[in-house]
Amino acid sequence: MRRLAKIGLGVLALAVIGGGGLYLFKARQPANAVATAPVSPTAAPRFEGLEFSPADLAEARTADLRRAVRLSGSLQPFNQTVIRAEVAAVVEEIRVRPGERVKKGQLLAKLDTADLAAKLREKQSNLDSARSTLSLAEINRNKAVTLTQRGVKSQTALDEAENAWRTARANVAALEQQVAMARKALNDAAIYAPIDGLVAERFVNPGERVAVDARLFSIADLDVMEMEALVPARDVPQLRIGQPVVLRVEGFGDRLFEGHIERINPTAQSGSRSIPVYILLRNGDLSLRGGMFGSGEAILAEAANTVAIPAEALRREDTETVVYVLQDGRLQRRAVTVAIDQTTDGRVGIASGLAAGETVISTPGLRLNDGLAARVAGR
Structure with a gap:
């Protein structure tokens, strides 16, 4: 009897242990379940929105902008003459x-x-x-x-x-x-x-015999200089007589010379199809000389102290010109008014709808929506 009691207790113990093992197995491997990795309680939640690199963004800043036509050419005295023998x-x-x-x-x-x-x-x-x-x-x-x-x-x-x-x-x-x-x-x-x-040149010396119409002297008045610039025909309609011009001349570093358009040739040159445009510059200190090369811009429009952004930031949606601003983790669609475009440095001036210091999306081709969550990658 004592032996039978020990056997019974052993069987009961095995049953309890065996049942516990089955419970643990079932808790770990439920029927028809897919095994997944355990989730760390400290992992960051996944971001649902757009991420931009710093290269996709631009900060709106105040600047002086101008739209201009590029000009270049050789300088010559406006008044010069060759004296000939009569x-x-x-x-x-x-x-x-x-x-x-x-x-x-x-x-x-x-x-x-x-x-x-x-x-x-x-x-x-x-x-x-x-x-x-x-x-x-x-x-x-x-x-x-x-x-x-x-x-x-x-x-x-x-x-x-x-x-x-x-x-x-x-x-x-x-x-x-x-x-x-x-x-x-x-x-x-x-x-x-x-x-x-x-006196620019002297062509004779004492004792020489000169014929009628022989050249004697060349005289140049340097008080006013003229530059002939060849302008593509497509740009000429934007120019007008009296338009201001700012030039840099080789040898003078960053010094600027101011002039204006004096004349525009009525016909294009047969070979290049370019039209000569003549610019006058005051040369009170006589620093400029004939034959120097100048390059600069004919100013078509100016906007001082205006909010400036890259031209790529502008979008045309329906009948409005808009930009998308990244603010407080979301995109804001802003209708803007352009003050000046096609500037010499590729930026546009904004008259209204955008403030200096705001960040705009400057990468074209992206599909953007108002209110969409967005952030800068790595931030």
Whole structure:
């Protein structure tokens, strides 16, 4: 009996242990359940929204913006002239050198006047003789008129006297012109500056014989400079006479020179289809020189101290121009008014709808919605 009791107790103990093992197995592996990894109570919840990299965003900032057309070209004096010889003669004296400043009417050089003076004397002598002949012809004509009226001379004699007088008078007039030309030639032997400026070039030296129309000097007035810029035909309709221009010139670093559009050529060049535009610049300190290269902008529009964002941040939705602002973890759709676009640095100015310091989505092509949750990656 005692042995049977021990066996019974052993069977009961095995049953209890076996039942406990079955309970534990069933608790870990429920029927038809899919095994999953245990969830850590400290893991961050998954973010449901859009994440942007810093490169996708831009901060709205106040700036001075401008829309402009690019211009470049070579600078030349607006007033410049080449002085040429009016007479053929030997250069007797030169009073200026290249680089010297001259005034209008200043004597620059003298040509030898010996031959010119002799020609003038010859023409003047011929004129004096012709005037004496004219005086005699006039006396004979007056006598012929009187005698014809009295019937002493015939009409034929009067006609001859009249013709001689007319011929003598025409001869005097012709010789007076020759004397005037000879006197002018003598005066032209003295070379004067026609404008204020600097002597750019001197083409002759004392002792040389120059021909008529030979180059003597080149004078440039540097007070006003002109730049010829070739502008594509598509940009010309945006330009107008008097439009301000800001230029940088090689050799002057960041110094700016202000000018304006003086003229616009009416026709395009046949090869490039570009249209010459002429810009005038004041050069009061005479620092600019002919042949220097300048580049700059013709200012089409300006907006000072305006809210500026990249042009890529603008979106066209229906009939509105909008931007999307990232604020407090969500996107806000904002309708904005553009103050200036197509600026030289690629930004646009916003007149209303956006404040400086706000962050906008600047990456185009993304599908965005108002109120959508959003954040910057890693933050």
